[in-house]
Amino acid sequence: MNTISSRAKILYALAGLFLVGAILVALTFVLHGDEYAMNSRNRHIYSGNVLISGGRVLDKNGKVLTEVKNGERRYNDSARIRRATLHVLGESGYIAGGVLEKYSAELVGYNLITGVFTAKEKGGNDVRLTLDAELCAEAYEAMDGRKGAVGVYNYKTGEIVCMISAPSYDVKNKPSDIDTNPAYDGAYLNKFIYGQYVPGSTFKTVTAACAAENIPDIFARKFYCSGQYDTGDGVVKCNDVHGELTFEQAYNRSCNAVFAQIANEVGAKKLENAAARMGVKSSFEISRLNTARGSVDLSKTSHTDLGWAGIGQYTDTVNPCNMMMLAGAIANGGETRIPYFVDGVYSTEGALIKDEKNTQTQTLVNTTTASVLKQLMRSTVTDYYGERYFPDMKMAAKTGTAEVGGELSPHSWMFGFSLREDFPYAFSVIIENGGSGYYGAGEVASQVMRSLFDGK
């Protein structure tokens, strides 16, 4: 028996392997538990792709955007709020990147210890947003059926107070022709986070920054606009014949000829670097969503291409959220908090479970350049646009009218920020094929910022 019993000891290896198996199961649970348990096929918490268990989502004023009642997910009573907050909340299977998806584990109160108990017994947790749902609704209405995106945030704290993407739809009465009607093209995308648009003249801010850093006497120089700029291998047309201009006047009036000339003076490499430093090509994490990267690729440009790229045409693209951040950074001396729209996770009794505020900062321009750009954008409003759109707000801004080719109307852009200490907000507005930046996006920005300023 001694031989058998000593041979039997090899079975300890089997017991050991068995325990290794159990440890691997435990490891899988610890590492991927949230992801696997929160699968939309989990009938404890989902029904037909809808998160039916746990969790309310509230706006900054405590307005309930969505909650579960009697095993059914309900949304806000107002259709305008439902439309304005659709992309923020998301719709499982259709709109990715919503709070209901990204914060499903927190909403359900899922964890490895109690499983789905919190959801079953206490109705889950609350996720509070920094968004003002009413302001979002106003922004969506200001878009007036046009497609695009609006975002406003506090550049000192990083809180996004307004974020909408258009077109949207009412999740409660989903249009039957949503997949065929061109009016709903792009309705499943949160364009503020995931959109990539030709920047047009808003990009002159990048070119201006590059010029300020690389051409020492830029403010002393005089430029001349004859209605176009001859690059040697082609021409870049201007929107007007501006005649003699200072650098600042050229920015204020958005002179293509001068900025095409400046782009060629600084060169492709420096312009591309400036764009990269200003975050145009970066992706930022905004409450668990990663913004789309813009693109500035000047590696094979002719002088004319470079000229067009310097005024935000050619192959340039930017992301609306990134433009908002850039405005915030300029306002804030070059550095900005990374924006966020989820404030935190709270128990139904109101106790803070998880703080989701983002306190990280990002430097997009150096301090000197920031003050130059601040001055340029401010004088654009005071000397050119006028204060009509933003009374008392000490607003600085730049518009863009981005040609998109063919018969299509250009994209309409505006981004900017208030210089008031007590109103530290920056915004970006993009309207697809919205025509003139000033009359299209400017009007929307005006409505949203005035509403925010009045409610301050």
Place this chain on the structure above:
Amino acid sequence: MIFLAKTSVAPSRSMKDNRIPSDLTVRDGKLRERTGKWFFLMLALTIIELMLFASLVPHLEKEYLAQTILLLIAYIAVEWGYYSVVGIAMQRRMEIELAGFMLSSISIAITASVFPEKLLMQLATTVVGVGAFAFLVWFIGSVNRVTYSRIFAAVGAVGLLGATLLLARITNGAKNWLAYGSVSVQPSEFVKIAFIFVGAATLDRIQNAKSIMKYVIFSMICVGLLFLTFDFGTALIFFATFLIIAFLRSGDIKTIVLVCAAALLGGIGIILYKPYVATRFANYRHVWDYVDAGGFQQTRAIMYSLSGGLFGVGLGNGKLRYIKYATEDLAFGVVCEELGMITAAAILIAYVLLLIYAIRGARYARSSFYAIAACSAAGLLVFQASLSAFGAMDILPFTGVTLPFISRGGSSMISSWGLLAFLKALDIRTYPKVLRELYHS
């Protein structure tokens, strides 16, 4: 045969000197063991079972309420009945049975909760299992009986597997069920007992190469027949058990490696000739990529196990139970979800403890038959449990084998209890007559 019987039954000198367990006392001139602790352990078992059963009752549909409560009480009565006879009247130890009762009560509870209409069947097969256990314990008590009957067991095993191959219809990709009227059985489950019986009994003649060859041929026939029925999980269990028995017998790690290499080649050959075999396991470690296709069962088992957390959502509140064959193939997931990960871990530990019990007890075995039988039975249980539990969790390929004692199903339950008999027989105190002879000689 005579030679074999002699060497295996007669206690050796060393056994007399060292191997009488120390917690025995002599009372009234007889060898006695303290038996009071079994009463308290039975009481603890009953309390745990009552708590378990009570938790499922509120979720029962009215039409099954009375019947279910009655059957659950009947189960506890069966346990106390067994204890009265074996524990009190016969003064035997109870640890193995306690483990079996505890584990079985979980499948009783799950069946009562998920399929109240099938509870009677589950209970009946558990009672049959306990009966088979008692019978086997008695039967293998005499090595003579073991020796003379092993040829019948071998023929029976091959016959049963052959009949399955010929008569069974394909269900869920495998031909492993024999149906007669409304009763269907899985013959391979019973063959597990015969397989160990034959393996352990044959091996008493350790140096005889011919008898090894006979056993190898027998094993390969069994594994081959199982392969032909496409029941790869069970084939794998038999193969692993064969390796354990072959090693315990020969101690020859080189041969084992050789056999494994041959099996690997065979496996590769099968995959080359019958590529669809491999496609059955194509989802392994990628179940989330096939979440609504080949990974359906595993992904559900994982997500619902996680939903249960450490303490479970409670019997009757689970969702995994609505997946087809969950209480059989995904029993581990059902336990995780409804009873919690702590209970699930305790079950896994129970299997390991049975194995450790066999390994440690092998020293005290009265002959190599008992040592090999107990170790290979425990090894089989652990191997099968890992295929079942870790297969459902996508740590191992998913083969759909049952979780011993826990999965619903009569064949599996009877087989689990039958295998437990080999562990019970390992303990020399199970046979006081033998022990007394040992003590007095």
